[in-house]
Amino acid sequence: MSDGRALGGTVEVREAGDVDTPAVERIVEAAFGEHGVAINDVMARLRGVEEDMAVELVAVADDEIVGCVALSRAWLDARERLVDVLVLSPLAVAPERQGRGIGSRLLAEVPPVAERLGAPLVFLEGAPGYYGNRGWSPASTHGLERPSFRIPEPACQVLLLAGHEPWMTGRLVYPDAWWRLDLVGLRDPELGEVERALGGGR
Numbered sequence: 001m002s003d004g005r006a007l008g009g010t011v012e013v014r015e016a017g018d019v020d021t022p023a024v025e026r027i028v029e030a031a032f033g034e035h036g037v038a039i040n041d042v043m044a045r046l047r048g049v050e051e052d053m054a055v056e057l058v059a060v061a062d063d064e065i066v067g068c069v070a071l072s073r074a075w076l077d078a079r080e081r082l083v084d085v086l087v088l089s090p091l092a093v094a095p096e097r098q099g100r101g102i103g104s105r106l107l108a109e110v111p112p113v114a115e116r117l118g119a120p121l122v123f124l125e126g127a128p129g130y131y132g133n134r135g136w137s138p139a140s141t142h143g144l145e146r147p148s149f150r151i152p153e154p155a156c157q158v159l160l161l162a163g164h165e166p167w168m169t170g171r172l173v174y175p176d177a178w179w180r181l182d183l184v185g186l187r188d189p190e191l192g193e194v195e196r197a198l199g200g201g202r
């Protein structure tokens with residue numbers, strides 16, 4: 001896909017295939033700790049449903065997978081119609097490789113890939129500081145509603161792409177797999193802690 005230098009090593013970002021799944025799962029568990037198991041579980045379910053997983057990218061350094069990002073399908077429940085959109089989750093970099101630009105490299109690949117998939121919008125739940133510096137903005141500022149109040153408002157973020165039109169407002173709807181595994185938003189006490197850190201609640 002593209003090459004880049006990340007602190008002394010060449011990093012290539014390419015599309016992942018089935019053969020990469022074990023390495024991706026290891027990265028996710030290493031990066032997310034105890035939450036990694038549930039994230040891998042939802043990824044497996046999304047991969048198993050036709051069309052729910054849109055694309056997975058991996059960052060490769062020294063022939064080793066060192067980071068990953070996934071885009072899966074969701075809907076925007078707009079007044080006019082359901083709009084096919086994408087959700088970015090997870091983004092993970094091997095702990096020993098973090099802070100060297102690999103996460104940023106993976107994120108930089110998302111807009112062209114999402115455009116190619118025809119998505120007008122990509123959503124994610126994440127730290128506003130990190131993503132805000134990389135082209136994302138709070139969904140609420142574009143008339144877009146989070147699927148749960150348990151996603152702190154500034155943490156529900158969106159990337160507007162070329163296909164976005166002003167009428168595309170409404171609520172983001174996640175596919176079933178996210179709810180079955182209770183992976184939408186946060187729950188207390190973590191929710192309260194994150195809300196306090198972000199300086200606001202609902």
Ligand SMILES: CC(C)(COP(=O)(O)OP(=O)(O)OC[C@H]1O[C@@H](n2cnc3c(N)ncnc32)[C@H](O)[C@@H]1OP(=O)(O)O)[C@@H](O)C(=O)NCCC(=O)NCCS
Nearest residue numbers: 031091092093098099100101102103104125126127130133
């Ligand atoms: C978040 C993550 C993907 C970033 O990847 P990375 O390769 O370390 O990031 P980069 O080197 O491109 O960028 C470094 C930036 O990440 C920030 N960062 C690192 N971990 C972070 C975290 N958990 N939350 C918010 N920001 C984080 C650093 O402060 C730095 O910010 P700045 O460039 O705006 O000053 C990676 O640290 C990771 O896998 N973390 C654990 C899993 C996770 O939290 N994923 C994201 C869920 S929202």
